[in-house]
Amino acid sequence: MVTAADPIERARTLLRLRRPADAERELRGLLAQEPQHTVGHALLSLALIEQRRADEAVQEAQESVRLAPDQWLPHYAAAQVYNRARRPDDAVTAVRAALELSPEYAPAWEVLARAHLSKAEWQPMLDAALRGLSIEPEDCDLVSLVSLAYLNLGDPGQARAAAAHAVRIDPESPTAHFVYGRAELRFGDPRRAAESFREVLRLDPGFGAARDWLVRALKERNPVYRRLSRLRGRFPQGWRLIFLLPVIPPVIAVFVILALLHWVAWVAEAWSMLRLARGRATRLLFEGAEARVAVACLGLVAAGAVLLGLGIGLGQEALGVAGASVMALVTPVQEAAHTGSPRGRAILYGWAGLLGVAVVVSVLVAEPGVALLALYASIATVWLATPVRGRLTPAV
Template sequence: MSTAFPHPQIMRGLQLKQLGRFADAVTAFKEALAQEPNDAFALHQLAGCQWRIAEARREALQTIDQAIAIEPNGAEHHVLRAFILCALDRPKEALLSTQMALSLDPNDSYAHTAEAQAYLQMENWPLAERSAREALALDADNSGAANQLAQALRLQNKLAENAAHLAGMLARDPEDAFTHANAGWAALQRGEHRAAEVHFREALRLDPDFDYAREGLLSSFRARSPLYRGYLKYCFAMARLNRGARWAVILGFYFGSRVAHYLPGGYIIVALYFLFVLWVWVARPVGNAMLLADRFARFALRPAEKIEAAAVSSCLAIGITGFILNLALNWDSAMLAGVGGVAIAFPLSLVFTNQSVLGRWIFGGISGVTFVATILGVIADAISLASAPLFVGLSLGACVACAACTWLGNIRALYKRG
């Protein structure tokens, strides 16, 4: 893939791309392609810039497909296509592109890097490790593969090997934001949230828009709470399992609680199970709510995260207040309000930062219906309407739908955290 006499706009596009001005580079490459629409080099560079712009990634896929149609034997085109597909959360298709690239050039380090990225997204940590090591065997300076190896090692709980690997990476390049972010996550997994905070701050100093580090910094802030540290340990433990094993654990907890219900004192186990499920789903927004009180930490939260934190925490506050009033006054309407408030917190935690449009509609709809049904049920019960049992039944039925969200939230097509 070469251009003997590059168009002036191609040269300008390359300069802008190197400066990280991807939108301007897109314009330059498009101007060059207006003169020579079959220039595979320009198409490849254009796709590479579009890939770096989130809202242009679908267009990037179309652009690289045009380049492949012109130069089907260009391994570098298939590698870029694989990275674009990974960015579009289509890792299985990305693997097919990496296989095509490797069939054309088995010694392409970046083809193995793209393969490792696809395996990471598919949560196949051993194969991701293998691909990253193959990439590094071909190019020891491949920082992308080195960071992928760090992730794969951490996610397999190979913490000692991960620490040694990261130490070597930081010694070679202490200005790599990705390496500092990986070091931060590794520190979090070891329970060292203060050390993690230092690494995440450094990663964001080097790259202020690095969301992987921003989320890590927020997690390190939340980890100041012992309860949240427990939640993190649970998340890290679940992350080491493949998707099938995670479902087995979830089902095991559920059926275990059902069996415990029939044992002497089993109601305590059942209650603990429901508290555990509640905490798993609301820990993140509740943790963010606590960060709103921190003068520095709240600036790291996005608007959607702030809204989510306020909404979920408010529902939980209403729920807890309802339970307390019921205990103090034996007021059934307060109990209904308490159950509804806690129940609505489940789907609300899956709305505001959810990247799945379908999921947002489903969970948002369940939240809205339950909110209205609970208000009607509380009012009908409080004023002793003849139709109160109907409204109360509708409210409790909606609460059951909220509980079902704890299962639906495990379906990737419905919940993709943003």
């Protein structure tokens, strides 16, 4: 005879396998027979929040708590739902209720730490994560949260040590490598940070934030960019300084040189990625979109060089400038490919497409000025992509 425990265990397994829709079907069937099943409502709330149906998830979590306010599981599930629904205050209240009933459950301390992370409360976050580690000393996610807390508290030694420890505990954890990359980027070597973010994307190609941080790491390898970034950090509204460019011509030269250096870095990145994608030992790590983008970028460089050479040889200025503009398209294409938000990626790919159309039009109408503007806009995308990426990428 099928017992009520069977759909519960099946639902738990399906949730672990990241199949929330299947888990929801199991739980709906159970609740149709037993509408007052506390665990059923709690697990259903988790299945719904995994499908980004926040309002329904909150209702199920609240129903579970109403049915069994003296059990820790409903409060714990509700805390997870509130966290995912971006209601950190409610998450803190719920998880503290769970901890009052079961203070030795380490995952509840992790949820509390994540709630404080959402509120940018670094010391309470650290305290909660360390309390969880006192129960489960080898929990990779808790160690990663400790590292993030130390990172934001400005403790480089502890942040890097905790991040390295998280990677040792679980070398296959995207979160551990992500936090290690963050620590290296803040206090260590941007090159090692870039390697860590690449590893995150290898382990979890859908980890959108890692793409954005990879861009930062690649740019931070440029010493000029590092200095300008630190200067910009001192002026929260520093973007307004762009209006001073016409009255300070030497600054224009600095920005142009920096944009060109970024273009060179993006070309080098495409070459390195293609080598990895074609290498016998690493080809399986970089199949798919990364390899296609690398090929496309190197193709743009080759095609642009051919057009530039023809323009010079034939004495056609429009064709030559168009060739340089085609090569410059590497920057918007790479900026788009390394954007974590699907919407932001679509916007930047659309921008690259418009610039490509402008280059084609410049050749058809023999107007080098149009191609020259497209050239400037392409290399300037290294700056234009930053607000797009910042506004559309969800916080981690």
